[in-house]
Amino acid sequence: MITVIGVGPGDLGYLSLRAAALFGEADVVAGFDAVVDVVRPIIQPAAQVITMGYRDQTEKLSEVANAHREGKRCVVALMGDVHFSGFQLLERVERACGHPVETIPGISSAQMVASRAKVCFDETTFITFHRRGDLEPFKSHLLHALADGRNAIVIPRPWDFMPKDIACYLLENGVSPRHPVEVFEKLTGDETVWKGALDELVLEFSDMSIMLVLTLEPMPSQIGSN
Numbered sequence: 001m002i003t004v005i006g007v008g009p010g011d012l013g014y015l016s017l018r019a020a021a022l023f024g025e026a027d028v029v030a031g032f033d034a035v036v037d038v039v040r041p042i043i044q045p046a047a048q049v050i051t052m053g054y055r056d057q058t059e060k061l062s063e064v065a066n067a068h069r070e071g072k073r074c075v076v077a078l079m080g081d082v083h084f085s086g087f088q089l090l091e092r093v094e095r096a097c098g099h100p101v102e103t104i105p106g107i108s109s110a111q112m113v114a115s116r117a118k119v120c121f122d123e124t125t126f127i128t129f130h131r132r133g134d135l136e137p138f139k140s141h142l143l144h145a146l147a148d149g150r151n152a153i154v155i156p157r158p159w160d161f162m163p164k165d166i167a168c169y170l171l172e173n174g175v176s177p178r179h180p181v182e183v184f185e186k187l188t189g190d191e192t193v194w195k196g197a198l199d200e201l202v203l204e205f206s207d208m209s210i211m212l213v214l215t216l217e218p219m220p221s222q223i224g225s226n
C-alpha cells in the first residue's frame, strides 16, 4: 500500500489521528527532508526513511514503488495538504507505482492563513505559483479574482516570484495599491506576520511564506452611500 499524507503546516500537533496511525505503522516513509523531520518522532524506529530533493524525486519514488511491490506499507509525506500545491508530487507517486493511490488530507498553510486572518474560504481564491513552467495563466487568474472582489491566498514561487514580485506585478496591472496584504512566515513554527498595503510590500521573505491579498476596503465616502 502507498498512501500520500499531508503532514500539516509544520507543528506535529496539527497532524490528524488517522495520519499519525499510518505513520506509526509504515515500513517506509518518504518525503523531502523538512517534511520527514515533522513526523520523525512518530515513525517506528525500524522504518526505512527515504528522503528526497527536487532533483532525485523520480529515482527515490521508484524506490518507494519497489518497496510497495514487495508488500511493504509505504507512506509519502508532503507539507500541508496534498490538494493545495501538492498535486505534482501526487502525480509523480502515481506514475512511479502505476496506479492511483489513497490520499489523507492535512491542514494546509492556506487553512492556517484563513484561521489566523479570519477569512472565509467561500469568499477566497487559492492560487499557487509554486510550480514549474509558465505562470501567466495563474497570474491572470489572480487579477480576475481580485477584480471580482475576492480575497486571494497565494503561494509564491521561490525565488523568482516572491511576495514583493507579486505585489509589483499586481500594481503594474492596475490593481489598487490600497489592497490590504498579509504575509505569513513559518506558520505554526517560528511564526511571523507582516501586514500593510499592497504598495508597501517591498520586503524579502523566506520560501516558507504565504500571502493573503484582501478585498479592497470601501472608501469612507462609499460607506452607507447606498
Ligand SMILES: C[S@@+](CC[C@H](N)C(=O)[O-])C[C@H]1O[C@@H](n2cnc3c(N)ncnc32)[C@H](O)[C@@H]1O
Binding pocket: 009, 010, 078, 079, 080, 081, 082, 083, 084, 085, 086, 107, 108, 109, 110, 130, 155, 156, 184, 185, 186, 187, 188, 189, 207, 208, 209, 210
Ligand atoms: C509546494 S508548496 C506546498 C503547500 C502545501 N501543500 C500546503 O497545503 O500548505 C510549499 C509552499 O507552501 C508554503 N507553506 C507551506 N507551509 C507553510 C508554513 N508553515 N508557513 C508558511 N508558508 C508555508 C510556502 O510558500 C512553501 O514554499
